[in-house]
Amino acid sequence: MTVAKGLEGVVALDSKISSIVNGVLTYRGIDIDDLAENSNFEEVSFLLWNGRLPKQDELDVLKQRLASEAALPEGVVEQLKAYPQNAHPMSALRTAVSTLGLYDGRADEISEELNLDKAISLTAKMPTIVAALFRIGKGEEPVAPQEHRGFAENFVYMLHGQEPDAVAVKAIDKALILHADHELNASTFAARVTTATLSDLYSAITTAIGTLKGPLHGGANEGVMAMLEEIGSIDKVEAVINRKLENKEKIMGFGHRVYKDGDPRAKHLREMSRQLAEQTGDAKWFEMSVQIDDLIQHEKGLKPNVDFYSASTYHYLGIPRNLFTPIFAISRVSGWTAHVLEQYSDNRLIRPRADYVGPVDVSYVPIDQR
Ligand SMILES: CC(=O)SCCNC(=O)CCNC(=O)[C@H](O)C(C)(C)COP(=O)(O)OP(=O)(O)OC[C@H]1O[C@@H](n2cnc3c(N)ncnc32)[C@H](O)[C@@H]1OP(=O)(O)O
Ligand SMILES: O=C([O-])CC(=O)C(=O)O
DSSP states (O other), X not given: OOOOGGGTTOOOOOOSSEEXXXXXXXXXXXXXXXXXXXXXXXXXHHHHHHSSOOOHHHHHHHHHHHHHTOSOOHHHHHHHHHSOTTSOHHHHHHHHHHHHHHHOTTTTOOOHHHHHHHHHHHHHHHHHHHHHHHXXXXXXXXXXXXXXXXXXXXXXXXXXXXOOOHHHHHHHHHXXXXXXXXXXXXXXXXXXXXXXXXXOHHHHHHHHHHHHTSTTTTTHHHHHHHHHHHHOSGGGHHHHHHHHHHTTOOXXXXXXXXXXXXXTTHHHHHHHHHHHHHHHTOOHHHHHHHHHHHHHHHHHOOOBOHHHHHHHHXXXXXXXXXXXXXXXXXXHHHHHHHHHHHHHHTOOOOOOOOOOOSOOSOOOOOGGGO
């Protein structure tokens, strides 16, 4: 058997959701650059779930549903308050999504219509969970979502409990568009593996969140911020990065399994970070990031991925670093659920083989003779 370690280059399934061809990322055939400039997260979610852009009335209905289904069952809010306060928000989010499944009496009913309803309902609740975890962590009461607010706007409102800043809302909305789907990345693959056993949507998304959390995947954005904080000032960039390279440490936010010539999402986040640096008058985090970017490209030939400039962008928005990966999950749930729907619609159990390389012909030794 030929083993492709890490399944590199293996095509595991057909999908009509997103594509990466010659370094260009599309959702349902539309270039991500076009969507990032012109769309919004609700529209992108519709696109991922339905395979086409919505008409105005369809978009209005989806926006209304996402806002009206954002509130959490009281029992879930009580559980969030009971979680250990030192739990990582990604772990708490994973457990909360699993708990939400317990509150859906039809979680195990699988039908096209119900699956889409569940996708909308879960997507609607993700920002509410993340904002509630943030506030509970600070010893504050969660803020309930408001029905007249858009998706990104409601999230920023629930974080701070006050009228959201328009710049922050626009930046979060763009970040959500850019993170919404990415072909067969590790967390999406994990969600599809779970779905392919005909398990329920909440189980698939719980699987996906656990997979996104790792620092080689979505967790890298938090790792980037930790690195920026460790470096601390522009004059220390070179020394710290060179030491990390000498120690053969992975530099968070660089490299990619598929993109070898650059991640098309990174330029948008870089520009957002630059603009926010200018608006806040605090250039340090952007300038440090640019210097690291130049150094890593020069030393390793590696380019930044989606996680690199999202770290300084979120930092400028006043978001603590342990919420960076949960924000990724708030967005990616639209893609994960689109893949869950696609998997259900043409399912076959996903079950590859392993090449056994362990010992053979070993006899059982009774315990008293070992
Ligand atoms: C949303 C996302 O998930 S985007 C990815 C987020 N993850 C990160 O940013 C973590 C840092 N990056 C990495 O660890 C990797 O580049 C991954 C996990 C993204 C891709 O991994 P793979 O496709 O398996 O690449 P692989 O690890 O084989 O890298 C190839 C070579 O480049 C090196 N390399 C790759 N990325 C990095 C990095 N960030 N820092 C230093 N060296 C790196 C590897 O050490 C390897 O070198 P070698 O051939 O001398 O052993
Ligand atoms: O595709 C990948 O391997 C990781 C990634 O960039 C993403 O999930 O957005």
